[in-house]
Amino acid sequence: MxxxxxxxxxxxxxxxxxxxxxxxxxxxxxxxxxxxxxxxxxxxxxxxxxxxxxxxxxxxxxxxxxxxxxxxxxxxxxGPPKPVVVRRKDRVLGVWINLDSETFENVPVxxxxxxxxxxxxxxxxxxxxxxxxxxxxxxxxxxxxxxxxxxxxxxxxxxxxxxxxxxxxxxxxxxxxxxxxxxxxxxxxxxxxxxxxxxxxxxxxxxxxxxxxxxxxxxxxxxSGFEQSIFRVAHNYSFLYGVFAISLAMLTGWLGRLIFRRD
Amino acid sequence: MGIYLPIAEISVNVFVLLAMGAAVGFLSGMFGVGGGFLITPLLIFYNIPPAIAVATGANQVIASSVSGVLSHMKRGTLDFKLGGVLLAGGIIGSTAGIYVFAFLRRLGQLDLFISLLYVVLLGTVGGLMLVESVNALRATRSGAAPVLKKSGQHNWIHRLPLKMRFRASKLFVSVIPVLGLGAGIGFLSSIMGVGGGFIMVPALIYLLKVPTNVVIGTSLFQIIFTSAYTTLVHATTNQTVDVVLAFLLMAGGVAGAQYGAKAGQRLRGEQLRALLAVLVLAVAIRLAIGLFVTPPNLYSLSAAGLN
The missing domain is CATH 2.60.40.10 (Immunoglobulins)
Structure with missing residues (x-):
């Protein structure tokens, strides 16, 4: 790292x-x-x-x-050219809100x-x-x-x-x-x-x-590295990635209860 | 120790996230709520893009809910049938929420909408809870017996058609408000990244008159599946679920929750509710200030063609 x-x-x-x-x-x-x-x-x-x-x-x-x-x-x-949206915040009833915007094509990142x-x-x-x-x-x-x-x-x-x-x-x-x-x-x-x-x-x-x-x-x-692999999986196999995220959460919840149980 | 979040694409401190997870976990264990309503704003304050904070928050909620449901299952304080109907509504609401989410993101109004929803909901719930708990505290101090709600009491909700019997909750009620409640919570889950326990619990108690002992278990049970569904849909349509971020929060969270539950047993109900109300209001106020303060940068950039 x-x-x-x-x-x-x-x-x-x-x-x-x-x-x-x-x-x-x-x-x-x-x-x-x-x-x-x-x-x-x-x-x-x-x-x-x-x-x-x-x-x-x-x-x-x-x-x-x-x-x-x-x-x-x-x-x-x-850097590679990408389209970009520029937004401007303006005050509406005291709250700052994105109002106007302008899209530009092929802006180098x-x-x-x-x-x-x-x-x-x-x-x-x-x-x-x-x-x-x-x-x-x-x-x-x-x-x-x-x-x-x-x-x-x-x-x-x-x-x-x-x-x-x-x-x-x-x-x-x-x-x-x-x-x-x-x-x-x-x-x-x-x-x-x-x-x-x-x-x-x-x-x-x-x-x-x-x-x-x-x-x-x-x-x-x-x-390169582990994080980039995660990014790729999240974008290319997003369904499996979602299933994995859910399983990880369930497993963590279950293990957490086993390990840190206080009742 | 820094760690790079693959989806949020920023470097963050591992210990800050673990501590954040543990602190919220502690509070959620103490108050019996999922903690999503605290995690998501905290992540936003920590500069995680709101879209990612929401989707990851939903993922994190699963872990704390699983942990909680397990202990309720052991005690038998869970109504699977009621949870199932709430869940059916939740799936509908969550699906609608995801579309609204993607639409607002394209418009560039997502961040504002998330903040506004948080301010309104947390402000309302926190305010109501504070008033209620302060009244209860005053009543106990002056020695008057607290007014108990009679379970036989009925309101308009109980006159709706399509009645269904929920044995574990000793309830015979129309499925319409149950589905509606589930749908509302599902919608909030996908837009705010919350489990919705802080709305579900009072709604079940006061609107549907579900016995208090089965409320938390049932609410957590349905939250697991609504959040899981929300996580899955966010992962496939928006690619905004960050597992590394979610895991750090969960790891801290499940540990903190168990200690919080223990600490919660030593406090009285009204005190607990008053504390939670203050906390909820504080988050709402902090978010509200953010809406009114002149931002340091009036202009912002985002990738075009984002779906």
Whole structure:
């Protein structure tokens, strides 16, 4: 039941020399690669959050630009998309009641960002919008586009706020560090309530504020252990599970009387 | 020691749950009630999602009821026939309750509805019990003999058709109010996660005039099966029964109940009822405050398409 504290995932560097043989005379465009040493991570029951380390490399970096620190990398670990209902409580006769609600399609359950520098220092707000990059720029698609823009905006903001408050949307400024001219290491936060499913790791490369390239990899997050088996049984064999829960209760009641009997 | 609850999907402290189970078990043993009406609100106060607190509460109630019924069976204070008719009503009520439960959950009004039902029911029952027991306490203090209800006394309920004889309870009464009572309790069981003993017991005594000695055993007997049915239906339609959570509560509960029953024998009936009334009212007030206090977060998220 001990929580693993960190998962180190390493990559196999696609070394530039080997990867790009002949075209040396043309100025190369930069590229970015990330790779995960494993394509699935199992978290146990007592999981209390962890840092996930992703290694990556730049391809054909311009040494001058690299020395001046004008390369920036943003790494995102995006959870599986799910529909979400956002509800707002309002006061009715003094009692707080869920009144208005807005449903959004395909909202990533989690969204952890790691960056080399604060987001606003890397590039323009507009290019974040175009890339739909960063928790505040993610496009949340309302299920009913007919609702008034003000309402949609309000509930979108609330959705982001709730997600960050529960740690599912997080930002780790300085979480991407260059270890050498080509090699970088990104640390993204996995919340204790990180959802299971297929997560997508994406790395974005910027050069002097311009978006250059993106690379992605998939990561399966699974829960393992006794508790997860119970969860699976409860969902897949719910009738048997119910019968088991009842039998357990009856047995406990009967044993309890045998053991602790006081009359 | 922390433990991860597989269905509630949160980490909780094992000892807190065992202690919660033991404390409620102690009280339930002392007062002869199932304790579901205390467990479910306590779980909600402990941040367990209400839907899971309710379904798991129903599961937990089975254990404490089995434990109680066994001792009543030994003493022969159980009317199986009356219990059976109550149960038939209970199944109908519980089925209806499950649908209402799933419907409210889709609407996002389940939490509110559960709290409201608790406040209204606990407030009413607690208030009535407090008044009644305080009056009884005063009467005994002033030396007046308590007014005993005559068993021959009849009310409108006894004029209903479809009469049936219940030998163990020395009762000849229409099945309509018995089925109705069972259905009402079954409904509450599936929506509130309670056994319903705190309503069933006074209703059997005051409305149906069932002799007090068979009331608790019979009520517990039918509660076992109504809760079992509720548990099964919650498990299959909502997947909200958390066996790990239920087991921790039961383990603490059955132990506590036996000690509670012993302690209960040393207190007088009116004192016992006054104490229980205060407890019930306290839970109702705490839940009522929760309805009126401005929540820390006005917005909440939930998975869409939940059935």
């Amino acid at each position: 001990r929580a693993p504290n960190a998962f180190a995932t390493a990559i196999f560097l696609s070394l530039l020399a080997a990867a790009v043989p002949a075209k040396a005379q043309v100025p190369m465009t930069e590229g970015i690669q990330i790779g995960l040493s494993t394509d699935n991570v199992s978290i146990t029951a007592g999981f209390s959050g962890a840092d996930l380390t992703i290694f990556g490399s730049l391809e054909n970096p311009d040494p001058l630009v690299a020395r001046q620190g004008r390369y920036d990398v943003i790494v995102v670990l995006e 989690s969204y952890s960002v790691a960056t080399t520098r604060p987001l606003q220092d890397i590039t323009e707000p507009n290019s974040y919008k175009q890339l739909s990059l960063g928790a505040s720029n993610l496009y949340m698609q309302p299920a009913d586009p007919g609702d008034s823009p003000a309402t949609i905006e309000e509930f979108t903001a609330a959705l982001r706020e709730r997600k960050s408050a529960t740690g599912l949307y997080s930002e780790n400024v300085g979480g991407v560090q260059f270890l050498s001219q080509n090699l970088f290491r990104a640390t993204v936060r996995l919340a204790p309530n990180v959802p299971v499913g297929t997560h997508k790791a994406r790395a974005f490369l910027f050069k002097s504020g311009l978006f250059i390239k993106e690379s992605s990899a998939q990561l399966e997050i699974r829960k």
